[in-house]
Amino acid sequence: MSEPAPERPLNSGRTPVSIVACPNGPLLIRGDFELVGADGSELPRTRRTVALCRCGASVLKPYCDGSHKLTGFKSEP
């Protein structure tokens, strides 16, 4: 077996978080993170990688529901 990749040591239990700012779309978050409400309690979540709304139009907030495509949301000014 080769040595584990340094950025993801085995047994650390943590995968570094990456956030992709999708052009004209949501924030795509991968890795080990917690998503909590204002009171610190964990929000309902059924998948590892999530897309967070940043256009404001989703009916599933904080998650994206694809509404940015209908509203013509632009992430660049």
Next chain:
Amino acid sequence: MKQPSPRGEVSALVLAIIAGTTESQQDSIERLGALVEAALSETADILYDDDLQLALFCLYELHYSGIDGAGDDWEWNPDLLRVRQQLEVAFERRVRDEVVLGELPGTTSEAVCAELFRMTGEDSGPSMSRYVAKSATNEQLREFLVHKSIYQLKEADPHTWAIPRLSGRSKAALVEIQADEYGNGLPARMHSALFARTMRELGMDDSYGAYLDATPAITLAVNNLMSLFGLNRRLRGAIVGHLAAYEMTSSQPNRLYSRGFKRLGYGEDALEYFDEHVEADAVHEQIAGRDMAGGLVESDPRLLQDVLFGAAAGLAVDALMTVHIMDAWEAGRSSLRASESMAS
């Protein structure tokens, strides 16, 4: 799946051969090749040809869950593979005639992703989701599930064929999407299982292929297209493009489907399949467009055209199925095959 009923000479002979009910196997296979050739030269349109689409569907099904009474050895029988190729060549040519690609974008991941979002954002005909949300009857909801069941009860499987054909970023992206499709380790969360639950909530049979006899050729063509792309390595770009387009046209329609089922009084157990897809596919479309399709083209720019072709082909054939269904519903007819009533 259970053996479907034949729809003509070609599908009848395919089914008889794999069930071992022909008198001389070798003679039958030779006759099949000639029959297919004749049928291909005579068909008005292979996309709407019940006999040829069913024959191709059954040949593909040998690679999935199989067909009752058919020996597993038929999957790699060279004579049947040759017949499958005869059908595939004509089918692919017909689909390519249907598809017009716009100006090619650059080969960066972001350019490919943007082009796929542009293509999938264009209005491509009547909207079944708006109709389901506002007007569909209970019987039409059941018909809708019949059409969808051919794919959704094995949801994600045709695209899984692509995994060993990709590498690096595009492979990791495809696996990330498929893991979600297959329930992230929880069988009850598999999208195919959620769809089966919706069918049961409507009192329908959720075994694979239970309603195959009722589905028209164009619904089989939608499914055969995915198998064509998935089972041929040379079309790996197309299966990737197909999945990207599929994910990109899913979130909003599923929101509307959910609304339609809720309107007719169905509860959470029936709605969950659709609700799950609103959220899941808003994630998947980003991964699919940028990392899977874009990543594939960045690693092999020669595949750009194939990726876009796969996306455009999926959208085009899906749109033809929608036209078929909506035309029937607007005329007050069933969208299913006339000879088949749908037993409740």
